[in-house]
Amino acid sequence: MSKELILKKFTDAVVNGDEDLAVEAANEAIASNLDATEAIVDGLSKGMGIVGEYFESQEYFLPEVIVASEAFKAGVKILQPHIKVQQGTKPSKIVIGTVQGDTHDIGKNIVGIMLGAAGFEVIDVGRDVSPKAFVDKVKETNADLLGLSALMTTSMVNMKKVLALLNEEGVRGQVKVMIGGAAISQRYADEIGADGYSVDAVAAVRLAQKLVAVAA
Amino acid sequence: MPTPKERFQAVVENRPVDYPPVICPGGMMSATVIDVMNETGITLPAAHHDGELMARLAEAVQQRTGFDNFGIPFCMTVEAEAAGSEVDFGTLECEPKIVKERFPDNQSVIYEDINLLLTRGRVPAVIEAARKLSQWHPDIPVSLTLTGPISFAASLVDPLVFLKDLKKNPAASHKVVAYVNDFLIAFAKLAIGNGVDIVTFADPTATGEILGPKTFDEYVVRYLGEAVTAIHEAGAPTIVHICGDIKPVKHLLPKIGADVISTDAMLSLAELKKELPGIKTMGNLSTYLLDQEGAIDRITARTRTLVHQGINVIAPACGLSTTSPIENIKAFTDAVHQSVAETESIG
Ligand code: B12
Numbered sequence: 001m002s003k004e005l006i007l008k009k010f011t012d013a014v015v016n017g018d019e020d021l022a023v024e025a026a027n028e029a030i031a032s033n034l035d036a037t038e039a040i041v042d043g044l045s046k047g048m049g050i051v052g053e054y055f056e057s058q059e060y061f062l063p064e065v066i067v068a069s070e071a072f073k074a075g076v077k078i079l080q081p082h083i084k085v086q087q088g089t090k091p092s093k094i095v096i097g098t099v100q101g102d103t104h105d106i107g108k109n110i111v112g113i114m115l116g117a118a119g120f121e122v123i124d125v126g127r128d129v130s131p132k133a134f135v136d137k138v139k140e141t142n143a144d145l146l147g148l149s150a151l152m153t154t155s156m157v158n159m160k161k162v163l164a165l166l167n168e169e170g171v172r173g174q175v176k177v178m179i180g181g182a183a184i185s186q187r188y189a190d191e192i193g194a195d196g197y198s199v200d201a202v203a204a205v206r207l208a209q210k211l212v213a214v215a216a
Numbered sequence: 217m218p219t220p221k222e223r224f225q226a227v228v229e230n231r232p233v234d235y236p237p238v239i240c241p242g243g244m245m246s247a248t249v250i251d252v253m254n255e256t257g258i259t260l261p262a263a264h265h266d267g268e269l270m271a272r273l274a275e276a277v278q279q280r281t282g283f284d285n286f287g288i289p290f291c292m293t294v295e296a297e298a299a300g301s302e303v304d305f306g307t308l309e310c311e312p313k314i315v316k317e318r319f320p321d322n323q324s325v326i327y328e329d330i331n332l333l334l335t336r337g338r339v340p341a342v343i344e345a346a347r348k349l350s351q352w353h354p355d356i357p358v359s360l361t362l363t364g365p366i367s368f369a370a371s372l373v374d375p376l377v378f379l380k381d382l383k384k385n386p387a388a389s390h391k392v393v394a395y396v397n398d399f400l401i402a403f404a405k406l407a408i409g410n411g412v413d414i415v416t417f418a419d420p421t422a423t424g425e426i427l428g429p430k431t432f433d434e435y436v437v438r439y440l441g442e443a444v445t446a447i448h449e450a451g452a453p454t455i456v457h458i459c460g461d462i463k464p465v466k467h468l469l470p471k472i473g474a475d476v477i478s479t480d481a482m483l484s485l486a487e488l489k490k491e492l493p494g495i496k497t498m499g500n501l502s503t504y505l506l507d508q509e510g511a512i513d514r515i516t517a518r519t520r521t522l523v524h525q526g527i528n529v530i531a532p533a534c535g536l537s538t539t540s541p542i543e544n545i546k547a548f549t550d551a552v553h554q555s556v557a558e559t560e561s562i563g
Binding site for chain 1: 313314382383384425427507537538
């Protein structure tokens with residue numbers, strides 16, 4: 001099977017949320033010695049990009065995005081061991097979670113999925129997470145980015161506490177902080193001194209890419 | 217003058233009223249603000265567990281805010297707790313929340329006897345509170361607000377897995393949603409038998425922007441529709457509240473069959489009434505506005521507009537923040553109650 005056809009199969013598998021097709025394409029890719037990185041970038045991730053566009057234009061909704069991400073993950077799982085490790089290029093790491101007092105995690109999970117699809121190493125610390133747990137995880141993993149989600153006006157104040165603790169522990173300089181969630185605005189991000197805000201998961205990927213590019 | 221109960225019933229039956237009821241239905245839309253608890257010493261989380269306290273707090277809320285109803289319970293975790301999920305009961309300021317959904321996916325759901333669930337957790341306390349309130353104040357309607365079937369199911373099964381399976385594995389999803397819906401119907405019927413006058417469903421996970429129109433039709437319209445029919449048969453009117461941006465699903469709302477449809481603040485109810493003639497609307501004074509210090513003038517003005525637009529039931533858009541000042545809420549209900557005096561003096 002030609003490379004183009006396999007790549008298209010990957011893309012279709014993700015866009016249609018077809019896990020079996022993603023697995024099939026991955027096995028074919030390996031059998032025909034297709035470069036695994038290329039398969040992920042030009043096949044699977046391209047599909048996630050299209051899913052993101054559909055999500056923004058309200059052709060797709062959350063269930064479709066989650067199903068697509070499952071197909072994406074199924075493909076990556078098979079391809080992963082075949083990725084040729086390039087010297088010096090490590091994926092950027094992001095610790096992501098919902099702040100203390102808040103158990104809304106649907107949006108945060110979607111952001112995590114899209115970041116993973118875009119090649120970030122995502123460390124999800126869950127929901128209702130204390131400032132200390134965020135900071136400890138950042139230190140432990142040496143993360144490049146920290147993503148904080150808050151959906152409630154009562155919980156968003158805890159973002160400020162995370163930033164304060166990062167400062168206190170002297171690690172604020174080594175991690176870029178991005179925030180989001182329904183309660184959050186660019187103005188709030190500026191007010192508490194976060195490095196960026198984005199309105200949805202697609203914009204969050206662009207923001208994360210921008211922030212690591214600036215940091216590099 | 218009609219009693220608040222008669223007034224609400226008149227709205228349901230399309231009869232003219234002196235002024236629209238101004239209510240806060242309970243559950244996700246609870247008016248148990250900190251001010252009331254501090255003034256009365258009846259506090260949360262204790263009142264989540266005890267029927268007598270729950271009734272007394274609902275009564276205190278009604279008396280101090282001026283709402284035309286009692287709203288119970290005060291959170292949206294009663295159902296999921298009864299079905300086995302782990303709940304953190306919160307604090308005075310902070311509503312209870314689900315710590316962990318009981319099941320990782322639909323396949324592992326254990327289907328228990330609905331009658332057993334009705335004896336679990338805080339269900340008996342809610343029923344007792346309904347009975348007491350209806351005995352103490354036969355003229356004021358008691359509203360029971362339940363968590364709609366999608367939000368309930370997503371509090372019992374890991375939400376992301378649950379949302380995925382709505383598309384991926386519809387058979388398993390329908391089974392779970394039908395199960396939680398059966399429990400909701402049984403809970404509502406038991407409550408109606410114990411004095412509840414209005415049953416409200418709030419289903420915040422079932423928004424247009426989360427589900428999209430196809431999934432909304434397949435699950436929300438179907439199961440909420442079934443629940444609404446069952447409750448009508450049991451003799452009570454229903455309110456259905458949908459959060460968030462309802463644009464993608466607006467055309468489907470009448471199919472649910474609820475007596476009154478309530479929406480978030482981002483939507484003009486006057487326009488919704490124009491687009492969907494025949495439906496009765498509830499809402500939608502901004503939750504954020506009600507929480508702001510010094511907002512009384514804007515609250516009064518905005519509330520008058522809602523009344524003049526002919527909104528059938530006036531209510532906070534998406535419930536109340538627990539920090540909302542009592543003066544704001546009082547200004548809100550006063551603006552509705554005084555609208556009758558004004559119309560009379562003009563006419
Ligand atoms: C679904 C929902 C729930 C579900 C949550 C299920 C779950 N596991 O997540 C349930 C039913 C459990 C729930 C419970 C409660 N909820 Co609720 N809920 C919502 C609702 C309707 C939608 C949230 C959602 O998932 N949206 C869809 C996702 C995809 O959007 P999103 O989260 O905004 O995420 C996107 C962007 O914001 C961004 N983003 C998100 N995170 C991040 C992070 C980063 C780093 C970046 C860059 C971007 C980013 O990208 C995402 C994808 O595009 C909102 C209303 C609303 N319209 O937002 C209320 C809302 C958030 N809830 C609210 C409240 C009050 C509650 C409750 C207290 C009960 C109640 N009275 O409703 C409890 C609280 C529980 C707690 N303590 O945490 C209020 C908060 C009000 C306030 N004070 O600010 C809201 C605003 C509703 C309202 N108007 O009253 N809720």
